[in-house]
Amino acid sequence: MRRINAFSLTLKQQLAGAAIAAPALAIVTLLFVYPFLRSLQSSFRSQEGVWTLDNYSEALSIYGGDYLYTLWICGVSLVALIIITAIIGGLLRLGVYPLLEFIFKIPLFVPFVVVGHAMRVFLAPHGTLNSALSITGMFNPDILPSFAFSSLGLVAALVWKNLGIGLLLMLGAFRSVNESMLEAARGMGAGKMKLIWHFLVPMNKGSVGVMAVLTFTSMLGSFSIPAMIGNAGGSQMIMMDLYHQIVYQQNYGVANAIGVLTYIASLGAAIYYLKGVTKK
Amino acid sequence: MSKPLEVALLSAPMSERGPWFSTLRLTRRFAIYAISIFMIFGPLSSLLLWSVAEKWFWPNPFPTQWGFKYWQQAFEGKMLSSLGLSFGIAIVVSIICLVITVPLAYVIARNRIPLKHIVLLIFLLPQAFPQLPVFSNVMVLMYRWDLVGTLTGLILIHLVGALVFSLWTLVSVFQSIAEPLEEASYMLGGSRIYTFFHVVLPIALPGIIASTLLVFLYSLDEFTGSLLIGAPYHITMPVFMYNAAGGYEMQVASVTSVLLMIPGILLLFLLQKYMRSEYLAAFGRV
Known part of the structure; x- marks a missing residue:
């Protein structure tokens, strides 16, 4: 088969390729790469234009707690997501559950803002979940806790939104596992849960890791979910602080320092992508 | 999923372990579906309920007064x-x-x-x-x-x-x-x-x-x-x-x-x- 690689391109082909790439490259470079670099630069500059680390010390002293809180929330959400998707993915891989896959694909198609609002309505002190619980008559409706506006509400919304993508990646990996291996384990008397946690998950460590990195970054960068759920005082997600600094304080130095801190936390995904590209 | 595995899954263990086992299996299957449906549709159905609730007084489990008032209002x-x-x-x-x-x-x-x-x-x-x-x-x-x-x-x-x-x-x-x-x-x-x-x-x-x-x-x-x-x-x-x-x-x-x-x-x-x-x-x- 005749392979055309980058080195054997004629000048005409190179020009054609460059012309095709130009519009998309221009938009993404001008409206993402350039502002991205500007945010790096601005984070090291004071409002008078002097190079300094003050923005970082200010960002860390005011928002250091929120930064850790954000990482904590994303970490907890990630663990919950991995447990849920591994169990569902395992059940789908090991048994016949029509409709289950379809049901769990739904979150992928529900917008982030809607998820935030839905969780708020569902988990609020007088929300639908508490109403439903009080119908059963087992709980006193007035002492039921409120989960919305709390860490649990955030975790629930972040996990819910990522169920679709998480399951998709998990199931893709599980389906590539050799059938005879599982049958051998089953022959030895392993139950479904044992098969999932002792075979399927460890055998797909790489894919589970990829899924973890991708969803962690998406959770970290999520702005609409914390914006919709809000908080009841106390710590809040770092993206809300960043928004506050820009819109109300208009302190871009500190805002960009916060931004760079979130870039650092997202580096896992960036490194994974880079590895993928260099492999190709 | 491959056919032989399905057969193996459904026939062999059940006949060995008696009828109570299949009831257990059905219950478990039902529970899995119930939890999944609740997890996914619970929050979504709340939205639907709220969108047609004209008045909803706590702690009524369902809206006190239903209607499309807010739908109309939204579209106007x-x-x-x-x-x-x-x-x-x-x-x-x-x-x-x-x-x-x-x-x-x-x-x-x-x-x-x-x-x-x-x-x-x-x-x-x-x-x-x-x-x-x-x-x-x-x-x-x-x-x-x-x-x-x-x-x-x-x-x-x-x-x-x-x-x-x-x-x-x-x-x-x-x-x-x-x-x-x-x-x-x-x-x-x-x-x-x-x-x-x-x-x-x-x-x-x-x-x-x-x-x-x-x-x-x-x-x-x-x-x-x-x-x-x-x-x-x-x-x-x-x-x-x-x-x-x-x-x-x-x-x-x-x-x-x-x-x-x-x-x-x-x-x-x-x-x-x-x-x-x-x-x-x-x-x-x-």
């Missing part, structure tokens, strides 16, 4: 213009994406582009880093270029995410098409342009349609950029919903969320067979 008020704006922008963004990224994704998939790795790297960044910190700097730039609060600005900010997303799905679409088919066309004297339009494009069409619809959904749901660049002059549906929920207009926000959900759910139902998992895998990351 500003929401309608937000709905129109969101759909309009989503259509424009999808078309621009289609025109720009289909040829680009093809040349990338066939290695016919100089500096391919650098080009790909540029298109990776928006996927790998959070949007808000970058978009807030875009806002500063757009103030300088007089684009904040304009439709052009709004479309451009939607395009950043949409182009990247569209490119990634389309590259995987074109990579899945066997190259020998094109080689055959060249052998028979077809030009590159002819081959692209008569051989590649027809095969890629289902993938291109799926990708375009996902871009449409992305633009419809875009929140961060719309809030920073478009508001308060051009309010898209997600921003409208954010404002309504912020003002504790629960019903209006719920009506808006139900409307925002419909296109996605419709696509999910209609396009099951086109939605290959590799397209969706790119989608979830945005």
Whole structure:
């Protein structure tokens, strides 16, 4: 088969390729790469234009707690997501559950803002979940806790939104596992849960890791979910602080320092992508 | 799942362990479905309930007074213009994406582009880093270029995410098409342009349609950029919903969320067979 690689391109082909790439490259470079670099630069500059680390010390002293809180929330959400998707993915891989896959694909198609609002309505002190619980008559409706506006509400919304993508990646990996291996384990008397946690998950460590990195970054960068759920005082997600600094304080130095801190936390995904590209 | 395994699963252990075991198995299966349905539909059904609740006094388990008052109100008020704006922008963004990224994704998939790795790297960044910190700097730039609060600005900010997303799905679409088919066309004297339009494009069409619809959904749901660049002059549906929920207009926000959900759910139902998992895998990351 005749392979055309980058080195054997004629000048005409190179020009054609460059012309095709130009519009998309221009938009993404001008409206993402350039502002991205500007945010790096601005984070090291004071409002008078002097190079300094003050923005970082200010960002860390005011928002250091929120930064850790954000990482904590994303970490907890990630663990919950991995447990849920591994169990569902395992059940789908090991048994016949029509409709289950379809049901769990739904979150992928529900917008982030809607998820935030839905969780708020569902988990609020007088929300639908508490109403439903009080119908059963087992709980006193007035002492039921409120989960919305709390860490649990955030975790629930972040996990819910990522169920679709998480399951998709998990199931893709599980389906590539050799059938005879599982049958051998089953022959030895392993139950479904044992098969999932002792075979399927460890055998797909790489894919589970990829899924973890991708969803962690998406959770970290999520702005609409914390914006919709809000908080009841106390710590809040770092993206809300960043928004506050820009819109109300208009302190871009500190805002960009916060931004760079979130870039650092997202580096896992960036490194994974880079590895993928260099492999190709 | 393979047939022999199913048979093995369903027949062998059950006959050995007696009828109580199959009851247990059924109960477990029922529990799995019940929990899953509750997890996914619980929050969504709350939205539906709230959207038709005219009055809802705590602790009544269901709305005290049902009705479509807020639906009517929503359709008479500003929401309608937000709905129109969101759909309009989503259509424009999808078309621009289609025109720009289909040829680009093809040349990338066939290695016919100089500096391919650098080009790909540029298109990776928006996927790998959070949007808000970058978009807030875009806002500063757009103030300088007089684009904040304009439709052009709004479309451009939607395009950043949409182009990247569209490119990634389309590259995987074109990579899945066997190259020998094109080689055959060249052998028979077809030009590159002819081959692209008569051989590649027809095969890629289902993938291109799926990708375009996902871009449409992305633009419809875009929140961060719309809030920073478009508001308060051009309010898209997600921003409208954010404002309504912020003002504790629960019903209006719920009506808006139900409307925002419909296109996605419709696509999910209609396009099951086109939605290959590799397209969706790119989608979830945005």
